[in-house]
Every structure is written in C-alpha cells, then in structure tokens.
Amino acid sequence: MSWLAFVRPGDWLVAAAGAALVAVSFPLAWQAGVAEKAIVRAGGKVFAELDLGREQRIEVPGPLGTTTIAVERRRVRVVSDPGPRQYCVRQGWLQRPGEIALCAPNQVSVQVKGSREAYDSLNY
Amino acid sequence: MSRLTLATTPEDHRIAQLAAAAVGLSLIDAAIPLPLPGVKPGLANIVTMIVLARYGWRTAAWVSALRVVAGGLMLGQFLAPGFFLSLSGAVGSLVVLAFAYRLPRRWFGPVSWSIFAAFAHIGSQLLLARLWLIPHNGVFYLAPFFFVAALGFGIINGLIAARLLAESEGESSGAPPTASGASHA
Numbered sequence: 010m011s012w013l014a015f016v017r018p019g020d021w022l023v024a025a026a027g028a029a030l031v032a033v034s035f036p037l038a039w040q041a042g043v044a045e046k047a048i049v050r051a052g053g054k055v056f057a058e059l060d061l062g063r064e065q066r067i068e069v070p071g072p073l074g075t076t077t078i079a080v081e082r083r084r085v086r087v088v089s090d091p092g093p094r095q096y097c098v099r100q101g102w103l104q105r106p107g108e109i110a111l112c113a114p115n116q117v118s119v120q121v122k123g124s125r126e127a128y129d130s131l132n133y
Numbered sequence: 134m135s136r137l138t139l140a141t142t143p144e145d146h147r148i149a150q151l152a153a154a155a156v157g158l159s160l161i162d163a164a165i166p167l168p169l170p171g172v173k174p175g176l177a178n179i180v181t182m183i184v185l186a187r188y189g190w191r192t193a194a195w196v197s198a199l200r201v202v203a204g205g206l207m208l209g210q211f212l213a214p215g216f217f218l219s220l221s222g223a224v225g226s227l228v229v230l231a232f233a234y235r236l237p238r239r240w241f242g243p244v245s246w247s248i249f250a251a252f253a254h255i256g257s258q259l260l261l262a263r264l265w266l267i268p269h270n271g272v273f274y275l276a277p278f279f280f281v282a283a284l285g286f287g288i289i290n291g292l293i294a295a296r297l298l299a300e301s302e303g304e305s306s307g308a309p310p311t312a313s314g315a316s317h318a
Contacts, residue, residue: 015242017239017240017245019237020242027284027287031280031281034277037273038274038275038277039274
C-alpha cells in the first residue's frame with residue numbers, strides 16, 4: 010500500500026501551510042541579522058562604534074581606570090577592566106546581535122549591533 | 134476491614150489500554166537521541182490520532198492527559214519543568230484538534246490533524262517556555278528548527294496513524310480505506 014494513499018486532498022493544503030509557516034519563521038526568528046558592529050559606551054555616552062570586520066583594540070577611560078576592548082574574527086570582548094568582580098571580562102566573546110557586556114563599576118559597556126534593530130539582551 | 138471497589142466501565146478499560154500504549158510510545162520517544170533538545174518525534178500522538186478518529190475528542194483528551202501524567206511519573210519528570218512543558222503541549226494540541234477534528238473527513242484526515250497538533254504542541258510549549266521558564270525572546274531563536282521538526286514528524290506520525298486506521302478498518306469490516314485523493318497519487 011502506498012503511503013501517498015493516506016494523504017487526503019486537504020492534507021496537502023495543511024502541509025503546504027505548515028511549510029509556509031516554517032519558511033516565514035526563519036526571518037522572523039533571526040530578524041536581528043548578522044552582527045556588524047560593536048557599540049562601546051562610556052558613562053552612558055557612545056564612546057566608539059567598532060567595525061567587527063576590522064581587528065582592533067581600544068582603551069576606554071572610566072572613573073576606575075582603563076577598560077580594554079578587543080575585536081577579533083567578527084567577535085568582541087572586554088580584555089581587561091579595573092572593576093572588582095570582572096563580570097564583563099568573564100563574559101567572554103560576544104558575537105550575536107543584541108549581546109552586551111557591562112562593566113558597571115567603570116561605567117563602560119559594549120554591545121553587538123546587527124544589520125537590523127531587534128530586541129536587546131537586557132529586555133528581561 | 135472494608136473493601137473499596139471501583140466500578141469501571143468498558144470505556145474506562147479502553148481508555149486505560151490506549152493510554153498505556155501512549156505511555157509506552159512516549160518512553161520510546163524519550164529514549165531516542167536527537168541532536169536538538171526539545172525536538173522529539175512525538176510518537177504518542179499516533180495513539181491520540183487513532184483514538185480521535187475512532188472514539189472522538191473526549192476519549193482522546195483522557196488518553197492524552199493520562200499519558201502526560203503517567204509518562205511524567207515513569208520518566209521522573211512529574212511536576213518538573215519537563216512535565217509542564219508536555220502538559221502545555223498536550224493541552225494546546227487538544228484545543229486545536231477539537232477544531233481540526235470537525236473539518237470534513239473527505240478532505241482532511243489524520244495527516245492534517247497530526248500537522249495541526251504538532252504545531253500547536255510546539256507552539257504552546259514555546260509560549261510556556263517564554264512566559265515561565267526562560268523569560269527572554271532568545272527562546273524563539275530555535276523556533277524555526279522546532280517548526281521544521283513539527284512539520285516533518287507531524288506528517289510522519291499522521292501517515293502512520295492513517296495507515297493503522299485503514300488497516301484496522303479493513304480487518305473489521307472488510308471495507309477499503311476511506312476516500313483518499315486518488316487524483317493525487
């Protein structure tokens with residue numbers, strides 16, 4: 010018995026609708042696009058916008074000292090920070106749009122920006 | 134000492150048997166390794182489709198509910214997050230099946246039901262996960278993979294259910310399987 014015999018006409022429609030939903034879900038779920046740049050903020054103001062395509066290392070001054078941020082292979086991380094708990098350093102590499110590392114004591118943050126605006130990782 | 138006797142009807146026995154079959158399938162389900170957590174074939178839904186076609190929505194709801202509770206107990210998941218995820222999946226798919234079940238049988242069969250149920254299942258699970266377990270839109274990041282799995286496994290489970298139904302109908306009445314789109318074969 011052929012398996013196709015069990016598919017009724019409407020079933021094809023339902024399957025096609027399901028396939029359409031799958032196709033639509035991809036851009037919807039990944040609307041943030043690809044990571045393009047990293048926004049570095051110091052004291053609440055944008056300090057620098059780093060192009061993720063270019064390997065670089067910058068030093069950001071803050072009230073406690075200097076925070077070092079590095080871009081490497083389309084990722085960005087906080088290399089060193091004078092803060093006591095080192096949360097932003099231990100967060101490691103950020104590569105997806107919306108990811109953010111906050112060095113709160115030194116008032117420095119770095120966030121990955123995508124090609125399109127989406128939710129940020131702090132909205133929860 | 135007094136004896137407590139529970140009066141059971143033939144329907145109770147039927148529900149228990151079918152639920153046992155569904156529990157067995159969900160144990161097999163849990164044992165199948167798959168690359169992505171959260172993706173499961175949902176074999177127990179084959180039972181749900183068959184029960185829906187033969188005995189109606191009410192019995193299907195009983196069988197699903199028993200399957201979720203008993204399956205949860207057997208897997209040690211009872212009242213753990215996994216239990217609530219499968220509960221929400223079962224409730225979501227039963228709600229959708231209540232409507233899908235009323236579609237004209239000539240056009241829509243177990244394959245349609247199964248696809249609807251699979252999407253409703255993962256949809257309500259994602260919703261519960263977003264609202265309760267991981268209150269972050271990041272849970273939707275994997276949604277496309279879940280939807281692909283829902284479509285694929287929905288079709289496969291629906292086909293298996295349709296085949297089992299057709300075979301058992303053929304055995305009991307000698308009648309050929311119900312109208313299937315011959316023009317599409």
